[in-house]
Amino acid sequence: MSEILDRLSMIGIIPVLALEDAGKAVDVAGALILGGIDCAEVTFRTAAAEDSIRNISKAYPDMLVGAGTVTNTEQVDRALSAGAAFIVTPGYNPKVVNYCVEKRIPIVPGCMDTNSIEMALEAGLDTVKFFPAGQAGGVPMMKALAGPYVNLKFVPTGGVNKDNLLEYLGFKKVIAVGGSWMVKGELVNNGRFDEIERLSREAVEKMLNFHVVHVGIHNDSEEEAEEQVKRFCEIFGFNKEPKTSSTFASDGIEVCRKRFPGVHGHIAVGTPDVARAMYHLAKKGIAFNMDTAKYKNGRLTSVYLEDEIGGFGIHLMQE
Numbered sequence: 646m647s648e649i650l651d652r653l654s655m656i657g658i659i660p661v662l663a664l665e666d667a668g669k670a671v672d673v674a675g676a677l678i679l680g681g682i683d684c685a686e687v688t689f690r691t692a693a694a695e696d697s698i699r700n701i702s703k704a705y706p707d708m709l710v711g712a713g714t715v716t717n718t719e720q721v722d723r724a725l726s727a728g729a730a731f732i733v734t735p736g737y738n739p740k741v742v743n744y745c746v747e748k749r750i751p752i753v754p755g756c757m758d759t760n761s762i763e764m765a766l767e768a769g770l771d772t773v774k775f776f777p778a779g780q781a782g783g784v785p786m787m788k789a790l791a792g793p794y795v796n797l798k799f800v801p802t803g804g805v806n807k808d809n810l811l812e813y814l815g816f817k818k819v820i821a822v823g824g825s826w827m828v829k830g831e832l833v834n835n836g837r838f839d840e841i842e843r844l845s846r847e848a849v850e851k852m853l854n855f856h857v858v859h860v861g862i863h864n865d866s867e868e869e870a871e872e873q874v875k876r877f878c879e880i881f882g883f884n885k886e887p888k889t890s891s892t893f894a895s896d897g898i899e900v901c902r903k904r905f906p907g908v909h910g911h912i913a914v915g916t917p918d919v920a921r922a923m924y925h926l927a928k929k930g931i932a933f934n935m936d937t938a939k940y941k942n943g944r945l946t947s948v949y950l951e952d953e954i955g956g957f958g959i960h961l962m963q964e
């Protein structure tokens with residue numbers, strides 16, 4: 646995947662904008678950024694697309710802005726000269742795809758069947774937009790399409806919203822979801838930038854889905870730990886589950902036989918994608934201790950925050 650698509654996969658949500666007035670583009674982009682989404686797909690569905698891309702790129706050079714609903718090469722040129730970093734198309738248009746491939750511009754073409762997917766693979770692409778996702782069969786259809794094409798990744802868009810985004814992102818071949826639910830025309834036209842920010846924040850929170858998974862008690866010896874596990878199990882009838890360096894008393898209490906980061910103990914916070922959570926938390930100034938990072942099949946599954954809270958080490962954990 647290209648660097649641009651890598652970053653889109655960290656952001657996880659791509660707002661799809663159809664702006665009538667390029668004068669509102671910067672306010673919309675600002676609201677998205679405040680809400681935690683630092684990318685946007687500005688669609689050529691309106692005449693204001695090119696100027697909107699230009700205005701956003703100028704005001705927020707760090708925002709990842711792409712052009713959507715691109716249906717010809719002239720629009721590609723206009724989008725690029727306005728500052729677009731990637732191109733999205735509703736369907737598979739060989740002329741547009743080949744043009745972008747030649748220019749080494751990341752392109753995510755709309756595909757909803759095996760024919761268009763094979764054309765995308767033939768063109769050397771590894772990521773397609775599954776569009777219109779909801780109407781084309783949703784997660785089950787996307788999974789079925791993914792079956793034969795083991796390395797193919799998807800950006801489902803169309804009918805995605807806050808209530809089903811986790812279902813889409815839960816499929817590991819999905820790098821990000823796209824959608825317009827946080828940037829609906831009426832919100833933009835009525836200047837409801839506060840609501841765009843709120844809906845964006847809500848979407849990011851839903852996606853990161855932070856929740857407490859377990860509390861860890863740190864010990865200096867195996868005997869101490871064994872004694873504590875025994876008490877939890879005696880008092881509450883919890884199940885005992887031994888692991889490599891700790892024993893769980895129920896799913897929620899990890900009694901460690903040694904010390905992990907955290908003076909008093911640690912708290913594990915679950916999230917579906919640890920790397921994506923790190924990306925979003927880093928924007929809030931949160932630092933991580935990468936010496937504590939754990940990986941499974943090349944995927945980051947656990948890492949401690951640099952700082953403790955109340956004497957507790959805090960680690961993210963893939964759930």
Ligand code: 3PG
Pocket residue numbers: 661688713714776802803804805823824825826
């Ligand atoms: C698109 O062009 O990607 C879609 O119109 C976005 O779909 P949605 O409006 O259902 O989110």
